[in-house]
Amino acid sequence: EAGVAQSPRYKIIEKRQSVAFWCNPISGHATLYWYQQILGQGPKLLIQFQNNGVVDDSQLPKDRFSAERLKGVDSTLKIQPAKLEDSAVYLCASSLTGTGPYEQYFGPGTRLTVT
């Protein structure tokens, strides 16, 4: 069974530029999560989707971050404009949906460096 796929794996941009990350969850997983992991810390949830609806985006900096999951499968996370403090690894995870909670599985992450 294929795991969570993410691309790109690495990205270097200058501050004030924009960037987008892509995630494809495990087949059959209706819940998708984006986490941000700053160096030396544990991941922190940015946004959670169930199918194509947002369940929790309370920690998403909405002035610069946006995310969508239009067809309830893959998802895109965008940052515009980027700041130096956005340098981090962006992890996508997925899980089953139902009366859970269910085990979450993580992709390999996208390492973003903002210069």
Next chain:
Amino acid sequence: GIQVEQSPPDLILQEGANSTLRCNFSDSVNNLQWFHQNPWGQLINLFYIPSGTKQNGRLSATTVATERYSLLYISSSQTTDSGVYFCAVVMTGTASKLTFGTGTRLQVTL
């Protein structure tokens, strides 16, 4: 929000040694997962263990939800066990949001 503390923060072992990692959480949970983050950054699922005891090879885990802690045991450690170990919990009554602990950085030497 819920607080998740892990100990010790750093651990150096010689290959073959055993170790116990601890995770304390401040509120009731209905999900707890242990992860190993390898040197390439990949989070690898070790255990999904909201309560009870599980074993997988050289690793085992125990969660005592009523006392708000979980333990991860590593026996006969190998150099490939090096990396950061995270526990993560979902607080009861919330959606599936995982709150991660502070992590334990393990280095296994020859």
